[in-house]
Amino acid sequence: MSTEALIQVIASGLLMGLIYALIAVGLSLIFGLMDVVNFAHGEFLMVAMYATFGLWLVSGIDPVLLAPAVTALLFVMGALVYLGIVRYAMRAKANIGMVQIFATFGLAILIQGLSQYFFTPDYRSISNTWLGGHTLNVFGVYLPWPQIYGGVISVLVFGGLYLLMSRTDFGRALEATREDQGAVALVGIDRNRVFALGWGLGAALVGIAGAVLAIFYYIHPQVGATFALIAYVTVALGGFGSVFGALVAGVIVGLVEALTAVILPSSLKAVGVYALYLGVVFVRPSGLFGRL
Amino acid sequence: MTSAVLPNSVLANENAFASRRRNQLIIAGLIFAAVAALPRFVTDVYMQNVLILTLMFAALSQSWNILGGYCGQISLGHALYFGVGAYATTVLFVKYGVSPWFGMLAGGAMSAVLALALGWPCFRLKGHYFSIATIVIAEIGLLLVHNWDYLGGALGIQWPFGPDNWATLQFARDKIPYFYFALGLFIVTWLVTYFIEESRWGYWWRAVKDNPEAAASLGVTVFESKMAAAAISAFFTAIGGAFYAAFVAYIDPESVMAFRFSLLMALPAVLGGIGTLWGPAVGAAILIPITEITRSYAGGGGSGLDLIIYGTLIMVVALAKPEGILSIFRRSAKSENAS
Numbered sequence: 001m002s003t004e005a006l007i008q009v010i011a012s013g014l015l016m017g018l019i020y021a022l023i024a025v026g027l028s029l030i031f032g033l034m035d036v037v038n039f040a041h042g043e044f045l046m047v048a049m050y051a052t053f054g055l056w057l058v059s060g061i062d063p064v065l066l067a068p069a070v071t072a073l074l075f076v077m078g079a080l081v082y083l084g085i086v087r088y089a090m091r092a093k094a095n096i097g098m099v100q101i102f103a104t105f106g107l108a109i110l111i112q113g114l115s116q117y118f119f120t121p122d123y124r125s126i127s128n129t130w131l132g133g134h135t136l137n138v139f140g141v142y143l144p145w146p147q148i149y150g151g152v153i154s155v156l157v158f159g160g161l162y163l164l165m166s167r168t169d170f171g172r173a174l175e176a177t178r179e180d181q182g183a184v185a186l187v188g189i190d191r192n193r194v195f196a197l198g199w200g201l202g203a204a205l206v207g208i209a210g211a212v213l214a215i216f217y218y219i220h221p222q223v224g225a226t227f228a229l230i231a232y233v234t235v236a237l238g239g240f241g242s243v244f245g246a247l248v249a250g251v252i253v254g255l256v257e258a259l260t261a262v263i264l265p266s267s268l269k270a271v272g273v274y275a276l277y278l279g280v281v282f283v284r285p286s287g288l289f290g291r292l
Numbered sequence: 293m294t295s296a297v298l299p300n301s302v303l304a305n306e307n308a309f310a311s312r313r314r315n316q317l318i319i320a321g322l323i324f325a326a327v328a329a330l331p332r333f334v335t336d337v338y339m340q341n342v343l344i345l346t347l348m349f350a351a352l353s354q355s356w357n358i359l360g361g362y363c364g365q366i367s368l369g370h371a372l373y374f375g376v377g378a379y380a381t382t383v384l385f386v387k388y389g390v391s392p393w394f395g396m397l398a399g400g401a402m403s404a405v406l407a408l409a410l411g412w413p414c415f416r417l418k419g420h421y422f423s424i425a426t427i428v429i430a431e432i433g434l435l436l437v438h439n440w441d442y443l444g445g446a447l448g449i450q451w452p453f454g455p456d457n458w459a460t461l462q463f464a465r466d467k468i469p470y471f472y473f474a475l476g477l478f479i480v481t482w483l484v485t486y487f488i489e490e491s492r493w494g495y496w497w498r499a500v501k502d503n504p505e506a507a508a509s510l511g512v513t514v515f516e517s518k519m520a521a522a523a524i525s526a527f528f529t530a531i532g533g534a535f536y537a538a539f540v541a542y543i544d545p546e547s548v549m550a551f552r553f554s555l556l557m558a559l560p561a562v563l564g565g566i567g568t569l570w571g572p573a574v575g576a577a578i579l580i581p582i583t584e585i586t587r588s589y590a591g592g593g594g595s596g597l598d599l600i601i602y603g604t605l606i607m608v609v610a611l612a613k614p615e616g617i618l619s620i621f622r623r624s625a626k627s628e629n630a631s
Contacts, residue, residue: 037420085607092614095566097419098366099614102562105555106607109599116596221596225551229431232424240420271435274428282413285421 001262008141009258015147017254018154022209023227024234025161025246026078026202032241033178033198036086036100040108042228044203048074048210049219050115053124056214062130064149067211071204078203079196081107086199087192108224116221124219132215146216153212157205158247165243174198178241230270233277239290249288252276313490316569320486324479331468338588340467344539346580347474348532353560353572354481355528360558361567362485362494363521364501365415369426370529370557372433373403375549377530378537379437382449385460392461396534400527407526408519415518427551434549448544451537461538470539477535478573481528485569488524497521501567529557556583563609565616574617579605 027041038044051070052063059066085103092099126132131145165171176184177194185191217223234253238245253273260272281287327347334340352374359365380399384390390398414425438446456463463469488494496517499507508514537543556579561567564575583602590597613619 031420037424085611088611092611094615095562096614098562098566099610101366101423102559102610103607106603106605106610108603110603110607113596113599113601113603116594116599121594121596229427233428236421236424265439268435268439271432274432277428278413278425281417281421281425285417287421 004140009262010255011141011143012147013255013258014251015143015151015254016258017251018151019147019209019212019250020227020230020234020253021247021250022150022154022157022212023206024231024238024250025158025243026205027231028235028238028241028243028246029205030199030202031235032243033174034090034181034195036090037104037232037240038086038202039101039104039228040081040111041206041231042224042226043108043111044074044078044206044224045210045213045227045231046115046219046221046224047077047111048207049214049217049223050119050124051207052211052214053126053219054119056126063126063211063215064130067153067208070211071207074207074210075200075204079200081203082196082199083192087195112221112224119221121221125217126214126219129215144216146212149215150209150212153208154250157208158243161205161243170197230273233273236287237277237280239287242287242289245287245289316486320482324475327475328472331471337467340471342581342584344467344470344474345584346576347471347478348535348539349556349560349580350573350576351474351478351481352529352532352557353564353576354478354485355525355532356557357561357567357572358485358488358497358528359518359521359525361561361571362489362501363497363518364567365518365521366423366558367426367522367525368423368551368554368558369428369430370525371549371551371553372430373407373526373529374533374536374553374557375433375437375545376403376406377533378543378548379443379449379533380530381534382451382537382543383443386449386451391459392534392538393459396531399534400530403526403530404523407522411519411522415515415522427554430549430551430554434545437545437549444544446545448542448547451541461535462541464541470535473535477528477531482569482573484524484528489569493517493520498567556580559606561616563606563616565618568616568618571616571618578617 023045026044027038030036030038048070051073052066055061055066055069056063085107086100089099089103090096129146131149134145135142136145136148165175173184173189173194174197176187176189177191177198181191184194213227230253234249235246237252238247238249253276256272256276257269261269264271284290330343331340334343352370356367356370360367377396377399380402381392381395384395384398385392410429414422414429417425437443443449451462453464454460454462456465456469458469461473496507496512499510499512500514500517504514507517533548536548540547560575560579561572562575563571563579564573565571582605583598586598586601590601609617
C-alpha cells in the first residue's frame with residue numbers, strides 16, 4: 001500500500017472519527033449526569049436526520065443552514081423525553097437499572113415505528129446540496145467536503161462544550177449535580193430542571209451530528225441502530241460520563257475502522273473496532289477515561 | 293423452654309415451605325397438562341404457529357432468566373448462544389448427517405463452553421459495561437458468521453426435505469410435534485429453574501445480584517456463581533436455537549443471530565417478572581402473540597404500526613410495573629393475607 005493511500009485512509013478515518021465523537025458525546029454527557037444509558041440514542045440521531053430531510057424537502061433550504069433548527073428541535077425532544085419518560089423510570093422502586101434500559105428500548109422501537117409510519121421504510125437521501133458530492137484535493141489526498149464540514153463542526157462543538165461546562169452557571173450546575181445530587185438541592189438548584197436541560201443538551205448534540213450526517217448518509221428508520229452500537233462502544237471505550245474521553249475514543253474508533261477496512265473485507269470493518277473496545281475494557285473495565 | 297420452642301417453629305416453617313413447594317409443582321403440572329391439551333382446540337395453523345413460538349420464547353426467556361434474573365447479569369447478547377445452537381445442529385445434520393438430537397446437545401455444550409470462555413473476561417465488567425459488552429460480542433459473532441463460507445455466509449443453510457420423522461425432527465405437514473417439543477423444552481427449563489431456585493446456587497445467585505461485595509464477604513464465590521449461571525443459561529438457549537433451526541428448516545445469520553433475538557429473550561422475563569419462576573412464561577404468553585399478530589395484521593406493507601404498538605407496550609410495562617406483571621397478583625395475595 002502506497003504512502004498516499006495510507007494517508008488517504010487515515011485522513012478519512014480521522015474525519016469520520018470526529019463525527020463519531022459528536023454522535024457519542026451526548027450519550028456520555030447524560031450518563032455522566034445521572035447514570036442513565038439512553039438506549040434510544042441512535043433513534044435521536046435518526047430523528048435528527050429525518051428532521052433535516054423533512055425540512056429540506058419542504059423548504060429547499062440547504063442542510064447546512066437547517067442545522068440550528070434541527071439542533072433546537074432535538075433539544076426540545078430530549079427535554080420532553082426526560083420529563084415524560086425518564087423522570088418516571090428513575091422513580092422505580094425495583095429493578096431501576098432494568099427499568100431504564102427497557103423504558104428507553106421501548107422508546108427506541110416506538111420512534112422507529114413512527115418514522116416508518118410517516119416516512120415509509122424507504123431509503124432517503126438529500127440531493128443537490130452545497131457540500132454533497134464535492135471533494136477537496138490536498139496534494140493528491142481526496143477529502144469529501146461533507147466529512148470535512150462534519151469534522152470542523154465536531155471540533156467547534158467540543159470547544160464550545162468545554163467552555164459551557166467550565167465557564168457558565170449552567171455548566172457548573174451540571175457538574176455539581178453529577179457530583180452530589182442531594183447537596184445541590186440544598187443550595188437551591190432544581191435537580192429536575194438540571195436533568196431536563198442535560199437531556200436537552202445531550203439530544204441537541206446528537207441533533208447536530210444528525211444534521212451533518214444527513215448530507216452524506218442514507219436516511220431510513222434503522223439508520224439509528226447502525227450508529228448506536230458505534231456510539232455505545234465509543235462511550236464505553238472513552239469511559240462513561242467523560243466528554244474528553246468521547247472525543248478521544250471517537251477518533252480512535254474512526255481510525256481503527258478505516259484501517260480495518262484495509263486489511264479485512266469492508267463488511268468486517270466494525271470487527272476491528274469491537275475487538276479494540278473489548279481489549280480495552282477487559283484491561284480497564286471503566287474505559288480509558290472513566291471515573292467509575 | 294425456648295430451646296424446645298425454637299426447633300418446633302423452625303420445623304413448622306420448614307413444613308409450610310415444603311408444602312408450598314409441593315403445591316407449586318402440582319399447580320405447574322396442571323398448567324402443563326392444560327397447555328398440552330391446547331392443540332385439540334386450536335386447529336388454525338397460523339395460531340398453532342403462534343403457540344409454538346410462544347412456548348419457545350418462554351423456554352428461551354426462562355433460560356435467560358437464570359443469568360439475567362436470578363444472577364442479575366443483564367445479557368443483551370444471548371442471540372449468540374441461540375445462533376451457536378442453530379448452526380451447530382444444522383451443520384452437523386445437513387453436512388454430516390448427524391442426528392439433530394445429538395447436534396442439539398453438541399450445540400448446547402459448545403454454547404456452555406463459549407459462555408465460560410466469554411464470562412471469564414466479561415464478568416469483571418459491571419452494570420451497563422457488562423450489557424454493552426454482551427451486545428458487542430454477539431454482533432462480532434453475527435459479522436463473522438456472515439463472512440464464513442463454511443457456514444453458508446449471508447445465504448445461510450437450507451435443511452433438506454425429508455419425511456416427517458421424530459428422529460430428524462422434521463415435520464413438514466403437521467406442526468403439532470413441534471408444539472410438543474417446545475412445550476417439553478419449556479417444562480425442562482422450568483424444572484431446572486424450580487430445582488435451582490432453592491438450591492445453594494439459587495441463593496448464591498440472588499446474593500450476587502443484590503450485593504456482590506456483601507455476598508463475597510459471606511463466602512459466596514461470586515465469580516464461580518456467575519460462570520455457572522452463564523453456562524446453564526447458554527446451554528438451554530442453544531437447545532432453543534437448535535429447535536428453531538429444525539422448526540423453520542432454513543437459517544441465515546440475520547434470522548438466528550440478529551440483535552432482536554437477544555431482546556426477545558430478555559423481554560418476556562422483564563415483562564412477566566424478572567427473577568421469578570413464572571415471569572418468563574407470563575411475559576411470553578403476552579408478548580409473543582402481540583408481536584406475531586401485530587406483525588401479520590398491522591405490520592403488512594411495513595407501515596410501522598406493529599413497532600409503535602410493541603414499543604409503547606414495552607415502555608408502559610417498564611414504567612408502570614417495574615417488577616413485572618406477576619407483581620399484580622403477588623400484591624393482591626399479600627393484601628388478602630392481611631385482611
